[in-house]
Amino acid sequence: MSKPLSLQSDRRSFVHGAATLAALLGGTAATASARATPRAGSGSASTPFGPVKQVKAGVLSIGYVEMGPAQGPAVLLFHGWPYDINAFTEVAPLLAARGYRVIVPYLRGYGSTVFLSADTPRNAQQAALAADGLALMDALGIQQAIVAGFDWGARTADIMAVLWPERCKGLVSVSGYLIGSQAGNAAPLPPAAELQWWYQFYFATERGELGYAKNTNDFNKLIWQLASPKWQFDDATYARTAASFVNPDHVALVIHNYRWRLGLAEGEAKYDAIEAKLATAPVVTIPAITMEGDANGAPHPAPEQYRGKFTGPYEFRLATGGIGHNLPQEAPAAFAKAVLDVAKLAG
DSSP states (O other), X not given: OOOOEEEEOOOOOGGGHHHHHHHHHHSOHHHHHHHSOOXXXXXXXXXXXXXXXXXXXXXXXXXXXXXXXXXXXXXEEEOOTTOOGGGGTTHHHHHHTTTOEEEEEOOTTSTTOEESOTTSOOOOOHHHHHHHHHHHHHHXXXXXXXXXXXXXXXXXXXXXXHHOGGGEEEEEEETSOOOOOHHHHTSOOOHHHHHHTHHHHHHTSHHHHHHHHHSHHHHHHHHHHHHSTTOOOOHHHHHHHHGXXXXXXXXXXXXXXXXXXXTSSOOOGGGHHHHHHHTTOOOBOSOEEEEEETTOOSOOOOHHHHGGGBXXXXXXXXXXXXXXXXXXXXXXXXXXXXHHHHHHHHO
């Protein structure tokens, strides 16, 4: 396995963006951290994205933000649950400044991403989310892109990389290889590991669905705190993301995602062949960098467990300094550098 590269925490507001960008151009992320004063609440309300665009893609009208030159090489950045596009408010400008066309979409059930038809199943199985990513590329006329993300977004990027490698130039995945299957998820875990998945079992019940619908903001704020125990985000940072949970399908899709994993909810038949392929745990052949935060409080595999799933040019990087699950927002310079570097691996 490639030797882990330790990347120091870089929690800072974008007023320090010039120092961060300078470090990306001529130094390491650790150097960038030394040049900027860390502060709590990275990605605060002082660095919002611009207007959200909409595009019809597959079964959705997808809301997304775009930065950088329209003819630049494309990068798609995918968020997870319970986060949104604001996880990339500092990553996107860094990449745009290097000439990349950066696309950051709301996943189905978040923000302004909505279904085109009331008759479409509110399905959040892993194959559906990956299909959304490909549909977005087609709708925007993007032939090839670097795909990157964390949590649900990392899984989406992983799946796109194995299913459509000709469309994906490189991959950056927080927590590595996250492709799963219903059969694989049926196997019980050790008690300590099962405890980490408490919310999945809660969501499996009617009480859990009702509770999540009633207490969405408080529930998700708790997840932020548990998943990133050392990230001192402020109320404005959380509120900006919480606005994306006010989506007519958010609760239904979150519940379906976790129930589907356990075989408690059906997917769509049109994805059966894809899920069958994913159940074989196919390898990632394109250039890839996987990342982990040293204070990730969410369930995640150890890097040595998935090293064999990456057969192309590969690096693993550890972001240190109390970095939790929301790595792009907590350590934006480290994440942006990984995207830039995977492009170099791709040649």
